[in-house]
Amino acid sequence: xxxxxxxVPAPTDASRPFWAGCAEGKLLLRRCRQCDKHHAPTRHVCxxxxxxxxxTEVSGLGRVFSYTVVHRAPDPAFxxxxxxxxxxxxxxxxxxxxxxxxxxxxxxxxxGMPVRAIxxxxxxxxxxxxxxxxxx
Amino acid sequence: MTHPAHIYGKLAFAGTGEAALTTGxxxxxxxxxxxxxxxxxxxxxxxxxxVDGVITASPAAxxxxxxxxLVAEALNxxxxxxxxxxxxGASPCLGVLYAAxxxxxxxxxxxxxxxxxSRGAKFxxxxxxxxxxxxxxxxxxxxPFGLTVPGKYALLAQRWMHQYGGRPEDLAAVAxxxxxxxxxxxxxxxxxxxxxxxxxxxxMIAAPLHALDCCPVADWGGAVILTTLERARDMRKPPVRLIxxxxxxxxxxxxxxxxxPSVATRQSAQTAFGIAGVKPSDIDTAQVFDGFTIAALLAMxxxxxxxxxxxxxxxxxxxxxxxxxIPTNTSGGMMTWGNAHILVLPEAIRQVRGxxxxxxxxxxxxxxxxxxxxxxxxxxxxxxGK
Ligand SMILES: [Zn+2]
Numbered sequence: 169x170x171x172x173x174x175x176v177p178a179p180t181d182a183s184r185p186f187w188a189g190c191a192e193g194k195l196l197l198r199r200c201r202q203c204d205k206h207h208a209p210t211r212h213v214c215x216x217x218x219x220x221x222x223x224t225e226v227s228g229l230g231r232v233f234s235y236t237v238v239h240r241a242p243d244p245a246f247x248x249x250x251x252x253x254x255x256x257x258x259x260x261x262x263x264x265x266x267x268x269x270x271x272x273x274x275x276x277x278x279x280g281m282p283v284r285a286i287x288x289x290x291x292x293x294x295x296x297x298x299x300x301x302x303x304x
Numbered sequence: 305m306t307h308p309a310h311i312y313g314k315l316a317f318a319g320t321g322e323a324a325l326t327t328g329x330x331x332x333x334x335x336x337x338x339x340x341x342x343x344x345x346x347x348x349x350x351x352x353x354x355v356d357g358v359i360t361a362s363p364a365a366x367x368x369x370x371x372x373x374l375v376a377e378a379l380n381x382x383x384x385x386x387x388x389x390x391x392x393g394a395s396p397c398l399g400v401l402y403a404a405x406x407x408x409x410x411x412x413x414x415x416x417x418x419x420x421x422s423r424g425a426k427f428x429x430x431x432x433x434x435x436x437x438x439x440x441x442x443x444x445x446x447x448p449f450g451l452t453v454p455g456k457y458a459l460l461a462q463r464w465m466h467q468y469g470g471r472p473e474d475l476a477a478v479a480x481x482x483x484x485x486x487x488x489x490x491x492x493x494x495x496x497x498x499x500x501x502x503x504x505x506x507x508m509i510a511a512p513l514h515a516l517d518c519c520p521v522a523d524w525g526g527a528v529i530l531t532t533l534e535r536a537r538d539m540r541k542p543p544v545r546l547i548x549x550x551x552x553x554x555x556x557x558x559x560x561x562x563x564x565p566s567v568a569t570r571q572s573a574q575t576a577f578g579i580a581g582v583k584p585s586d587i588d589t590a591q592v593f594d595g596f597t598i599a600a601l602l603a604m605x606x607x608x609x610x611x612x613x614x615x616x617x618x619x620x621x622x623x624x625x626x627x628x629x630i631p632t633n634t635s636g637g638m639m640t641w642g643n644a645h646i647l648v649l650p651e652a653i654r655q656v657r658g659x660x661x662x663x664x665x666x667x668x669x670x671x672x673x674x675x676x677x678x679x680x681x682x683x684x685x686x687x688x689g690k
Contacts, residue, residue: 175447183444210445210557234466234562236458237511238450242436246450254449254510256459256559264559268449279466296448 190295228285230259271300311408316536316543319348323525333363336420336525349540357415361395365426392677396646397684419646420525458510468613476503477620478597486636522642548687550575568683569606591648
């Protein structure tokens with residue numbers, strides 16, 4: 169943990185439940201109390217206009233919507249991981265999240281591949297969501 | 305709401321200028337803006353004292369607080385409106401829209417729109433890391449995963465290939481087409497032809513994007529002057545009318561906008577075409593955002609120059625060449641000259657005037673200029689005519 173120098177989320181009062189959830193091994197989305205739609209943590213208001221969104225634990229299951237294998241890192245802290253996979257994951261509950269795919273060779277990743285969430289704790293009370301092939 | 309169509313047709317570009325592309329000079333974003341603006345004013349035959357509005361983009365490598373005021377001060381412009389836009393690749397075209405609105409409302413009559421940045425001088429060594437280090441914000445929902453700017457476009461490219469059965473060589477065809485236009489010019493940084501094989505053999509940056517799918521990094525400055533058609537008629541060069549314009553919007557985060565078709569460019573084009581009362585097949589030349597090969601390809605699809613999924617064949621089959629059905633990025637674009645989003649405007653103006661030299665498309669009546677930032681969040685389309 170001590171050598172973790174990658175960018176770490178800096179929770180705000182608004183985003184803290186999401187990162188704290190990750191630290192506890194739970195994936196939370198914002199669910200609209202008015203229409204039940206689930207949203208990524210970056211949305212504060214629903215497409216129905218409802219602003220009463222509640223953090224709701226979801227299955228952590230989804231599919232790769234798109235991905236890239238990164239060969240040039242944004243920051244020296246990522247160099248040891250090269251090449252690594254960044255993916256947009258579409259969760260079964262409907263929202264999409266940016267993340268990494270780990271636990272398999274980059275060559276094994278494909279759009280539509282079923283994945284499940286795993287979590288990495290990166291600071292006190294702060295976790296980050298990643299995904300692995302669902303069958304691993 | 306009524307369309308703001310009444311402002312179009314009565315506005316014109318009176319001048320355009322660019323800072324000289326050189327290496328080894330040390331120029332700030334302000335210095336580059338000054339150089340480009342003075343060239344644009346000379347082109348129009350105006351003094352800085354006859355300008356009353358300044359709209360700039362916000363430089364990324366050389367950021368400055370209240371940048372438009374810094375530029376207006378350096379040029380001694382008695383401004384009645386100024387602002388620095390934060391629309392990334394959309395800023396220059398969007399700046400023209402805001403200038404048009406200001407002139408239509410009577411708040412200003414002659415507005416400079418410029419964009420400049422010293423990315424070439426400031427981004428030493430690894431450009432991707434330098435760009436990240438210079439970025440004044442962080443994003444908790446992207447940065448922890450090691451997402452890069454090329455990585456964002458790669459996510460779009462992968463999705464495009466999946467949806468339409470595309471291949472990496474389809475993307476590479478965009479870079480090859482740009483080089484063909486760029487290399488004809490005597491001051492081009494690269495004069496050798498580019499092949500699909502060379503693009504595919506260049507280092508992988510973020511699959512499926514190779515190094516040559518990404519535009520180079522350079523210092524640049526560009527400026528255009530928008531004024532009333534009436535005033536423009538008295539200036540040095542024949543006016544180039546602004547006959548339509550529109551913006552388009554989508555969410556910021558790519559986890560929301562990676563879905564294709566992306567809506568921002570389509571929305572901006574529909575508004576611009578609607579105002580001008582023309583259609584894509586009426587356009588004689590298109591200048592579109594091409595910071596990455598996939599970006600130009602998606603732009604051409606959403607601007608309506610081909611069916612969705614067919615963007616690659618436009619480039620691969622020569623339709624975007626100077627003698628093709630829609631000559632595109634005729635200067636060589638950002639792929640040739642570096643990440644200067646404003647390049648689309650000077651080139652569109654030159655094409656309408658018949659001043660594009662060796663890369664002039666015959667008989668240009670209508671030109672399109674397009675910018676997008678985000679990468680898919682904020683788009684702007686402008687239509688220019690004689
Ligand atoms: Zn709702």
